[in-house]
Amino acid sequence: MEITLNWYLSLSAVLFVIGVLGVLLRRNAIIIFLSVELMLNAVNLTLVAFSQAFADVDGLVLVFFVMSVAAAEAAVGLAIVIALFRNKTTVDVNEMSLFRG
Amino acid sequence: MLGPVLFFVFAVLALVGALGMLIARNPVVSALWMVMNLFSIACLYLTLNAQFIALIQILVYAGAIMVLFLFVIMLLNLGEVPRIPAFDWRKGVTFLLGVAVLAQILYVVALGLDVAPAVAVTEAEEAANGTAAAVGVVLFTRYAFALQIIGVLLLAATIGAVLLAKKRFV
Numbered sequence: 001m002e003i004t005l006n007w008y009l010s011l012s013a014v015l016f017v018i019g020v021l022g023v024l025l026r027r028n029a030i031i032i033f034l035s036v037e038l039m040l041n042a043v044n045l046t047l048v049a050f051s052q053a054f055a056d057v058d059g060l061v062l063v064f065f066v067m068s069v070a071a072a073e074a075a076v077g078l079a080i081v082i083a084l085f086r087n088k089t090t091v092d093v094n095e096m097s098l099f100r101g
Numbered sequence: 102m103l104g105p106v107l108f109f110v111f112a113v114l115a116l117v118g119a120l121g122m123l124i125a126r127n128p129v130v131s132a133l134w135m136v137m138n139l140f141s142i143a144c145l146y147l148t149l150n151a152q153f154i155a156l157i158q159i160l161v162y163a164g165a166i167m168v169l170f171l172f173v174i175m176l177l178n179l180g181e182v183p184r185i186p187a188f189d190w191r192k193g194v195t196f197l198l199g200v201a202v203l204a205q206i207l208y209v210v211a212l213g214l215d216v217a218p219a220v221a222v223t224e225a226e227e228a229a230n231g232t233a234a235a236v237g238v239v240l241f242t243r244y245a246f247a248l249q250i251i252g253v254l255l256l257a258a259t260i261g262a263v264l265l266a267k268k269r270f271v
Contacts, residue, residue, distance in 0.1 A: 003108045006210055008149070011112050013206040015138075018119040021199040025192060030128055030174055034135050037166070038119055041142055044154075052149045055222040055230050057239050063154050064240065067161050068251045072258035074166045078173045079265035085177050 008049035016042035029081050029091040033074065040070050107148050115141035128174045132167060139163040150224075151231035 015038060022035025044063045051059025081091055088095055118138030125131040139162045146155035229235060240248055 003105050003148075007108065007112075008145070009210045010207060011115070011145075013203060013210060015115060015119050016206070017199050017203040018116075018123055020202055021196065022123045024195045024198065025123070028128060028179070030170065030177075030179070031122075031131055034122055034131060034170065037162075038122065038135070038138065041139065041162070044158075045142060045145065048146055048149055048151050048154055052151060052227050052230060053222065055226040057230055057235050060151060060154055060231065060236050061239055061244050064157070064236065065244075065247065065251060067157060068255060071161060071166055072255050074169055075258050075262040076265070078169060079262035082173065082177070083265045091177065091179065 005049055005053045009046060012042045012045040012049070015039075015045070027092050027094055029084070029093050029096075030078075032093065033077050033081070037070060037074070040066055104148065108145070111141045111144045111148065114138075115145065128179045129171065132170050132174060135170075136163050136167050139167065149231070150227045153231060153233040153236050156233075 019035045019037075019039035019042060022038065023032050026032055026035065044066055047059040047063050047066075051057065051063075084096065085091055115138050118134050118136075118141060121134030122131050122138060125134055139158065143155045143158040143163070146152075146158060
C-alpha cells in the first residue's frame with residue numbers, strides 16, 4: 001500500500017486534537033505551553049506534507065517561520081510563567097485571577 | 102517496500118509521545134514524552150524527504166526549546182499534581198468537545214482533500230525540494246524581508262524575556 005497525503009493529514013489532525021485536549025484539560029501552565037507546541041507541530045506536519053505532495057518549497061519556508069515564532073513564544077511565555085511563579089508560587093492556571101479584581 | 106512501515110512506526114511513536122505528554126502527572130516526564138514526539142515527527146519529515154526541516158526540528162525544537170522547558174520546570178521545582186479522585190463532569194464534556202473537533206477535521210480530510218497535483222510530482226523533485234539549498238534560495242530571495250522581520254521578532258522576544266524574568270518586575 002502507498003502512504004498518501006491523507007495519511008499524514010489524519011495523523012496531524014489527531015496530534016492537533018491531543019494538543020487541544022491538553023490545553024483544555026490540564027491546569028499546569030507549562031503543560032499548556034507544551035500542548036500549544038504540539039498543535040504547532042501538527043500544523044507543521046501538514047505544511048510539510050502538502051509542500052512535498054505539490055513539490056512547492058513555500059510550505060517548508062512557512063514551517064521555518066513557524067519554528068522561529070514558536071521559539072520566541074516559548075522564551076517569552078516561560079519568562080511570564082517565572083514572573084507569575086514569583087508572585088503566586090504556583091503555576092496552576094485556576095489560581096491566576098489577576099483580571100478578576 | 103520500507104515506506105509504509107516507517108510511516109506507521111513513527112506515527113505510532115508520535116501518538117504515544119503526545120498521549121504520554123497529555124497523561125503524565127510529573128511535568129518533567131511530560132516534557133520528556135514531548136521530546137519523543139518531536140523526534141518521531143522529525144523522522145516523519147525524513148520520510149517526506151524534507152531533510153532540512155527534519156534537522157532544524159531536532160536542533161531547534163528537541164534541542165533548544167525543550168531544554169528551555171526542562172530548565173524552567175526544574176528551576177520552579179514543580180512537584181507531581183495531586184490525583185483528583187472523583188470523576189469531573191467538566192473533563193467529560195471537554196473530552197467530547199475534543200472528539201467532536203477531531204471528527205470534523207477528519208471529515209474534511211476524507212471529504213474534500215483527495216486532491217492530486219496538476220502535474221505529477223516525481224521522487225527526484227520531492228528529494229530536491231526538501232534540501233537546505235532549495236529552502237535557502239527561496240528564503241534569501243522571495244522571503245528575505247520576512248526573514249529580517251523574524252530576526253527583529255527574536256530580538257524583541259529576547260529583550261522581553263530578560264525584562265520579565267528580572268527580579269524587580271513592575
